[in-house]
Amino acid sequence: MYKKVASWLTPILAIAIIAVGYWGYTEQQEKQQLYNKAENQYQRAFHELSYYVNSVQDELGTAIAINSPGQYRQCLSNVWRLSYAAQARIGQLPLGIMEFSETENFIARVADFSYRTAVRDLDEEPLTDEEWETLHVLYDCATRIQGEISSVQTAVLAERLSWTEFEMMYAATDEPLDNNIINGFNNLEQEVGQFPEVSWGVGIDSINQIKQDKIKRMNDGERFDEQQIENKIVEFLELGPEKQFDIVRNPDAGDYVTYSVVVTNSDEDIIYLDVTEIEGHVLWLLQDRPVGRPTIDLSEAEQNAAEYLRKLDVENAIATNIDEYENIAVIDFASYIDDIVVYPDKITVKIALDNGEIIGFSAMEYYLNNNEREIAEPNLTIDEARDRLNSRLQIEEQRLAIIEDNTGVEVLTYEFIGTLNNSTYRVFVNVENGREEKVEKIDHLGIERVFRRF
Template sequence: MEQKRSIHIWLYTILIAGLVAAIIWGFTATKSAKALELNGENHYNRAFHELVGYVDDIDVLLSKTQLTKSPAQLAKLSSDIFRQAAEAKSCLGQLPTSEVQLDNTSKFLSQVGDYTYVLSQSMINGEEISEQEYEDLASLGEYAANLRDTLSGIEEQIYSGEIRISDTNRKKRGKVADAAGNSILEDLEDVEKSFEDYPSLIYDGPFSEHIVNREPEMLKNSEEVSQEQALQKAEELINSQDLVFESLSENTAIPSYTFARDNENEQISISVTKKGGYILSYLYNRNVDGEQLDIKEATEKAAQFLQKNGFYSMQDSYYEKSGGVATINFAYVQDNVTCYSDLVKVRVALDNGDILGLETKGYLMNHTERELSGASLTVEEAREKISTNLEVSATKLALVPKDSMREVLCYEFKGAFNDRNFIIYVNANNGREEEIFLLIESDEGVLTI
């Protein structure tokens, strides 16, 4: 009897100890969860507060741009706007906004810095700001002021405890959004709606409407091809008939069909444009057994492949080697002018010269027969515009793409300085120095920075 009572006491003791441990664990876990949630909320609040500050600064700086006629002052203001806009986008990206699309807000922050930078460069180059551009600055200022006011109103609600930024995540976690959660979602939607009438800006920066929404040159006026027609194009490329349809990519700059072959030793993937039926990309994965070809032989193999598949008048430029494969860049040449925008990349296996890859997006986006006007400057006149420190070894004409996708006819001067090779591009019409690149040359390839 005594032994039975001892067993009961022992069991009760274990049960009570377990219960106490569970309570302590539950309390600790709850406390940790609350601390984690508080830390997250503080992070969101800090990011939102900084976002409001950056937008406020942008508003003030945009007001100043409308008052200056000094190129140096506009350059300084645009640099400040560019930096503040980048910081604002970073803060926006830290917020839990998966439940609401803020694409237009992000687009505004991208364009406002980009646009003012382009204007400052124009002024530095001796151009004056037009009335339309001043109107654009005023419009950007109005949108910045409205954005600041809306964000400031949300911030006041956050500080008063009416809403919490983390409430936007409740729906994502599977919980029913409460009134506060709905409120901040609605406020953020109001921010986005304020940009519904945001005007299109056409200028020379990478976020300009005419660049973001541009149509590939090669695909203009091209008819759509069927899946069967695209498959035939893919099979002709590799002289094989065992490819199978894999996918159709629609929501991209270049919609395309993708076909594949996958077996134990190799994988092949080929994408064909939906419009025009052009090869967009080709990838052949297999083991490469050593290097038997040098870069000259690999370049010849790549050039023959391009010629065979309809890419004519292509000139090799830079290359890199990795894992027994050479990736060689080719650019189109028209009337002895190298058109660097019309870029094609070819991957060659260095064990036997197989073509392991082809990338044509740059070519499809930009290739067209251009109306090339002659250079206003002679090569000698252009050479006088560059530093005498460069020991020039080669010169040619080239079309150089800018961030705006605008192409500039330039003289390309390649030469040495301090035992390193450089390329300087001089505008062939006004003598302006457009670009300077350092050539990185090694056993693994030739690249530019």
């Protein structure tokens, strides 16, 4: 009997062993394929970063040698394009686990400086001596960056260094690592930190000042502790007694201190929030749950969102765009003061259409920008501004609006909504000089819902 059992059991065991072996083999193959894919993406991003930095250095070298407005425009446009490409490649590398902010900020400023210089009328407003000196300094700095990145590239190629292994090693230990990738980028970061002061011009300096003013506002007010944060969340979310809070203070989160909060309520739904330590402002919220079939319409969703904002002491908000996808309403709000839409004061609310619950919220821009404003009377009438538009644009709606221009300065404009060739556009015209500050192609249905008021 045992021989009979063994006679049919042995093949089955053999097949099972083969199957397990094959499964293990295919599992290993899939892991290796994912590893190779990640490594190839990192290698490509790094070598493209090296190429773009070299190209930026070449273009800056050309810029300090030419004297033609047209050539300046083309050259600085190239610097802007290549700098942004370099930024994008930095974002594709596993550098978030190490300090690299000095280099990233410098490249971003090079892009901003070159763009703002290139787009102005250089025939009427040629480069100043100070701007030429800035270009010369940028060229020297770009040369030093190029040298450091070339050193890393040489080491990567010569020693066959793996970005994926570097990422895993760095994430697996808190101890300092001796690795040519790490050492090279640390040297680059230190090099950039020692660059001389650069005169970026009024435009970029004003942007930095505006940013600092916003951050100062965010850090001005009453300081909330964990218990006050919890009490505020319980109140505006109307949570019952069966709830669990996990709160972590983030002292190094950026320009202002926040609390990261995870709330598990009685229904086992999980809600994630970020709240500022000063004044306890809810910057964003996300509730992770499936959304069922709709039981409310977009009008009710807007009412729920408006009521939600009032709980957060956000008054005088008006919907500026309404979208719907996968049974979720997404509504953008902005401040509405004296019949003027203030677009910088933006808040986005997501509402589940199955029960009207708020499942998403973002108010970072609102709290950064909202402040007391002195609004001057328009120099142009709305009809005068309308006459400056493309005559082929069929205007459907118009109103006053505040937007930010390219330098981050708030500008009072007339906002016109119009159609052309079956597309819908939003045009903002400066009330002082009639200049078109911004033209956007927008979703017709989303904006129609706002003006139609359902």
